[in-house]
Every structure is written in structure tokens, then in C-alpha cells.
Amino acid sequence: MRILTNCCALFTLVSFAAAAYPHSHPSLPAFFQQSSPSRTRSVFSRLRDGLIRSIWSIPSCTAERGATNIKFDSTPPSTLLARYGGDVVLRFAINSPQEAAALTEAVHILFLDVWEFNADWVDIRLAKDVVPSLLGLLPPSLQHAHTPLMHDLAQAIFESYPSLTIEDPSPPAHDGNHPFSPVLHTIPGTDETNIFFRNYQPLSVIIPWMRLLRSLFPTHVRMINVGISYEGRDIPALRVGVHPSKAETPSSPRKTIIITGGSHAREWISTSTVNYIAYSFITAYGKSKEITRLLEEFDWVFIPTMNPDGYVYTWETDRLWRKNRQQTSLRFCRGVDLDHAYSFQWDHDSSAANNPCSESFAGEGPFQGVEARRFSNWARNETVNNNVTIVAFVDLHSYSQQILYPYSYTCSKAPPSLENLEELAIGLAKAIRTTKGEEYIVTAACEGSVELKDQQDKKFWPRIESGGGSALDWFYHELNVKYSYQIKLRDTGGYGFLLPSKNIVPTGLEAFNAIKYMGHFLLGNKGIEGAEESRDASAALGAEMQGDDDDDNEEANIELRRRQRR
Secondary structure (H helix, E strand, O other): OOOEOOOHHHHHHHHHHHHHOOOOOOOOOOOOOOOOOOOOOOHHHHHHHHHHHHHHOOOOOEEEOOEEOOOOOOOOOHHHHHHHOOEEEEEEEOOOHHHHHHHHHHHHHHOOEEEEEOOOEEEEEEEHHHHHHHHHOOOHHHHOOEEEEEOOHHHHHHHHOOOOOOOOOOOOOOOOOOOOEOOOOOOOOOOOOOHHHOOOOOHHHHHHHHHHHHHHOOOOEEEEEEEEOOOOOEEEEEEEOOOOOOOOOOOOOEEEEEEEOOOOOOOHHHHHHHHHHHHHHHHHOOOOHHHHHHHHHOEEEEEOOOOHHHHHHHHHOOOOOOOOOOOOOOOOOOOOOHHHOOOOOOOOOOHHHHOOOOOOOOOOOOOOOHHHHHHHHHHHHHHHHOOEEEEEEEEEEEOOOEEEEOOOOOOOOOOOOHHHHHHHHHHHHHHHHHHHOOOOEEEEHHHHOOOEEEOOOOEEOOOOOOOOOOHHHHHHHOOOOOEEEEEEEOOOOOOHHHOOHHHHHHHHHHHHHHHHHHHHHHOOOOOOOOHHHHHHHHHHHHHHHOOOOHHHHHHHHHHHHHHHOO
């Protein structure tokens, strides 16, 4: 069952998604139009496009026998232009407490969407015709201290959705002698790779993909639910791990590492990265001693989207939706920010806590966010009733390339295990940097929302956004998870939440190497033992996912030697 041809394996995953949900395909955002094919397509490309048409319920268009090609217009449709055509994203450089206070107040007055912030800058999305009003509320020093990051937001949103056609040269005919393999390689002579990670995927594809992984790898993969969303959707997860002991009940609590993504619906790269890490662990079991040991020593729980309702909404209605979709006290302002909805140091004093229209609305009380409450109940139940010890928690977000550790709610109090948190965080950043050269900043989570400028006098700047009620702090303080982190993935503002899909694999590989480092660290290796094998495995995986044919040649050589021994 695990023997699949190199490329048809992922076709099976995607087609299984279409078959499993024949009446619940996502509404294809009305962005896409068909045109006549311009040239004959390869068999592989026709199969791919046929599967995508099936998933999206797109009618077929054929101009010549054997040729199928679907294209998009290169400009956003009127519906998207109407919503975002007049919007821009501006970055403000902050240099004084007075500037921070003024910008914070202006954001709350005008109900602006703060995309990201750190100790030096704040990114804000707003309509072009609101820019004069914003600048009028700011001191003179800020009125010229901003630069545009995105001039055409509607076009950037349009381009973030999957493309149904991918330019590729017509490949030579496949000779049928390519060896079978349980892993997913590139077909020699083509540019086709793992199509699941070629684009961002909707929830109606992700869930069947998870189910198929469970079916393909039953020895070490289980699919579970960690809660139910406000609109009644499962919050799915993959629990990955093996128990070498034959005893049915482990004598000691099972050490568990939780990796989550998608708390904020628009952060698609976080969801795809959780899937990439899970897939990399699952498919390396039994082939990599390093990964096999990590799956024997720990259970790994991968939760691609903590906010399934919001994630679906970003695909069907509003690409930049952030919160969940539950009703609030104001009928026309839906949603709670799940990353501010946890009970530990929930902030009821901030203006966002009292404003359901705010993008960071924390609810009217702790755990009002349905998904946050149910996930926390699941996690506590695991530790109390299911013989589980959660040893690490990693919450993936975007963007700004930061590795954040507790506390988020304040900078005036240091976490008890600060030295250990910083040591591992620095190792995670190094593992990322040695993968693709990307720099991730290591800092306390509080410093993005309230900066400590003077260490001696303990002078704090005003908060751009409340840091209370975070999942990061709740797991660290309430469940005593010693190693709790929030990692903000690529990029640093060039695309923001609209990171192009070509970054899915590189970002996933960086995060995969960081999580492997964490596993070694928790084993007591401090990320040192097994480093050589880790680098070799990472290189092999990167080659596999990005089109390296060396593995195919090696498999052919193995098959030749096997036949010679007959």
C-alpha cells in the first residue's frame, strides 16, 4: 500500500480530497476565467488540471483534441477591486514613546488593521482616502516617517490564490521503467514536484490529505480532533509517534510536542508549514534514524489550522480575515482574536477588549473564543487524564521572522526558565539560518507590543496591541510547558500575509530543521548529536521536494545491483 509511483502519489491525495467531498467543494473565488488553450499540454499537466477542475467544480474547456488548458486573467476581478482596490499597506518607523502613543491612539480611533509590528516599525493596512485622516492624528515627526509596502493590494491578494496552469516545457515521453518508490520525487525531464506544496490548499483538500496520510502510514500516524469550531467544523490534527514498548500502557507519561498554525486565518503560510513539517516527519520514519528516534521518544501533534471557520472564510470571501467567525455583541462585527482569548493575563482593560470591531478583539471575557477554549480543554485533558506530558509548544504565525518566548503580556516580569528558553530559541534561529540563510530575531514576545527602551529605568513604551491572553503564555504558565514559543515565519514585510506560494517549501524546510533541532535539544543532545545525519537528511529532503533527480539515479543503481545479484 505504501508503494506509490513517484508523481501519482500526490495526485491520489488531491483526487481523494475531491472524491471525499463531492458536494462541499470550496467556492472558487470569482477571480478565475477560462480561455482557449494556446498549446498542447503534457499528459501530466492535463491530469493535474483535471484534478483541480474536479476539486473546484470548474467546467472543462477543450479547444483541440488532447489539449486542456485553463488560464486566469492577469488582473483582479471587480469584486476584489471593490473590496481592496483602494487599499495600501504603510510602514511607520517609531522612534519615541510619544510617536508610539499617538500611532496607537490613531489606530484605535480609525479602526485600522495593524498587520505587524516590532521594536522599530508598525505596518498598517488602510484605504488610500483614510491616509490624510491618519496623518492628521499623528505628530509631525510621523507624518513623513512612513513608506508604502504594497501599492496594489488587490493584485497581491489575487496572486496569492492558486494558479491552475503552470508553464512547463513539454517533457519527453516517460518510458515506464522509472522505479517505484514510496517517496515523492520529480519525474525526470520535467519540472513537476510535490503538487500539494506547490500552492496553498483549502481546508476541503487539507482534511482528506490528512486522512490519506493516516491510511498510508497507520504504524505511526493517527488523525484526531482537538476541538470543534464555532460553526461546527472539526479542528483536525495528526498525532505522529511510535511506542517501541510492547506494553499497552506506558509506565511514564508520554512526552508530547504540539505544533499549531492558522490561529489567525489569513496567515496561510503557517498552515502550509505545519503540514510540511508533519509530512516530512511522517515520510522519513523508518528511513532516517534521526527521525525514527524522535518519533519513538515523543508524540508530535500537528494542528494545521486552529481557526477552520476563519480559514474557510479567507478562501471563499475575504482573503485578509484574521479572527474566528463567531457572533459578538455587535451583529455587524464578527469574530474573536484567538491569540488573545486565553485566560492567563487576559486583558480586559485594553480598548480592543471592548471593541468587537477591532482586529484584536479578545472577547468579552476569558476563553470567549470558542476554538481557544476547546483546544485548551483538550490540552488540559491530555495532561490530566491521558498520561501525557507536553514538553514543548510551538505556535506558528506570520510575518516578521521572529522567534518569540514568554512572556507576551508584560516585559516587567521574566519567565522562570528564561535562560533555557533563550538557549533553545537561539538554536532554532541558527537551524533556520543554516538552511536558507534567513535571519530570525530571538526576543521576548512582549517586546513587539511594548518595548523596553531603557533597561535601567524600566521605561516602557505604549502598546500597539495587547499581549495578554496569548496561547504562548497560557501553555507556559498554566500547563507548565517549559519550552513554549511563537515563531513568526517569512517574510519581513515585502509581501506580508500574501507570501507567494514559491516560499512554501523553503519556509517549510527551515521550520522542519528548527523543529528537528528542538527534538535533539529535548533529548539532551543540545542539538549537537546527530547533526551530521540531520544535515544529510535535510539536504536529501530539500532535493526531493525541489526537483533533485539524484535520488532517482540512486534508486536505479540499487535496482540494477539487485538484478545483478540474481
